[in-house]
């Protein structure tokens with residue numbers, strides 16, 4: 449991260465937005481592009497036909513949102529669990545073709561692209577197979593299950609030239625877009641520190657999901673579901689709660705931290721892995737047999753700048769970021785962005801002068817006021833500005849960005865390289881936790897080193 453990028457720019461855009469802000473914080477409501485504003489009819493040749501892989505908790509939402517987009521059509525759906533074939537037909541249409549074999553979707557010439565929401569341990573294989581079959585793909589976050597998987601996925605995307613959009617939809621939110629604009633205008637001055645946190649405090653938030661009631665080795669292809677992980681006996685809890693185990697999931701890092709990291713990369717306009725990560729945490733609350741921490745705090749280094757991100761499944765905390773710079777603070781919460789500028793200069797004589805003898809102190813005070821006092825009526829207004837959004841509503845815009853890229857061959861907002869960098873931060877956070885020490889990313893060997 450190049451800190452000087454910020455210092456060279458004067459922040460000029462704020463004055464208009466903050467006009468009158470000295471009277472209080474001005475709030476501006478941001479409107480995401482509404483669906484009704486999109487083109488409602490689409491020539492047959494412009495239609496995008498996709499195949500859906502994985503129709504679980506997230507996939508069902510992706511499927512429902514995608515088919516509401518103009519000119520976007522679901523041709524077929526795939527899942528290893530038959531209950532989700534029923535669900536896909538309920539969402540799309542009763543005669544939607546469904547299968548347990550995703551390779552059938554990749555071989556289907558009617559399908560232009562894939563939307564995939566399978567557990568993390570399947571991401572690499574699905575993406576590599578899809579791009580090699582000539583299909584563009586929207587893959588859920590975190591892009592990869594390991595650093596090694598990510599390297600292979602980036603190479604496959606580059607080799608084939610197919611479009612890969614990673615599903616950390618935060619980067620498509622109007623709040624992040626406004627924050628990015630402010631940062632690009634120099635609102636922060638020199639970036640000093642980024643901090644962020646997110647917490648939950650309930651069993652569902654901690655991934656203790658109820659398995660589908662008819663799940664059995666007859667209704668689910670359990671053997672394939674396990675992928676390359678050493679095989680275990682059929683276990684409905686693993687099927688529903690795979691996030692709890694490192695063999696399938698990526699912990700709170702891959703599940704939640706990745707959203708903070710992707711959003712941060714986007715807001716700051718950076719696309720790189722952290723150079724260093726140091727994590728601490730533990731299984732403090734949910735002692736249910738999981739092997740991933742439920743409290744996980746990581747201190748990263750991006751260039752020279754520390755980034756401190758804290759995740760907890762033990763205490764509810766709003767999703768919050770604070771981007772701290774020499775010219776102010778940008779705070780992002782779920783629906784708000786607040787910019788509070790800071791002058792970064794003394795606003796009165798230095799209190800150190802209280803240690804001067806009277807004559808010296810009086811002289812210093814007099815000189816200071818002569819040199820610094822503002823002309824009456826022309827005092828600078830250092831007001832802040834706040835932006836509010838009706839919602840993050842980022843999922844539809846993120847999917848739309850993907851389908852538009854498939855149509856136009858223009859780049860997506862979150863390609864494989866961007867997704868790889870965000871995922872690397874998560875893998876480094878996990879590796880530091882398990883290795884109990886700082887880790888670095890070595891670009892030469894493309895490995896995480898202790």
Ligand SMILES: NC(=O)c1ccc[n+]([C@@H]2O[C@H](COP(=O)([O-])OP(=O)(O)OC[C@H]3O[C@@H](n4cnc5c(N)ncnc54)[C@H](O)[C@@H]3O)[C@@H](O)[C@H]2O)c1
Nearest residue numbers: 502503504505506507527528529565566567568588589615
């Ligand atoms: N972007 C977000 O906000 C967000 C939110 C939740 C989940 N996710 C991500 O979405 C992905 C899926 O999560 P989920 O909660 O929906 O999981 P889930 O377990 O509810 O659903 C996954 C589905 O994939 C199917 N599946 C697994 N392997 C398959 C294969 N080889 N072929 C076909 N189907 C296969 C499973 O049978 C299951 O139905 C994860 O990567 C997760 O991190 C993203």
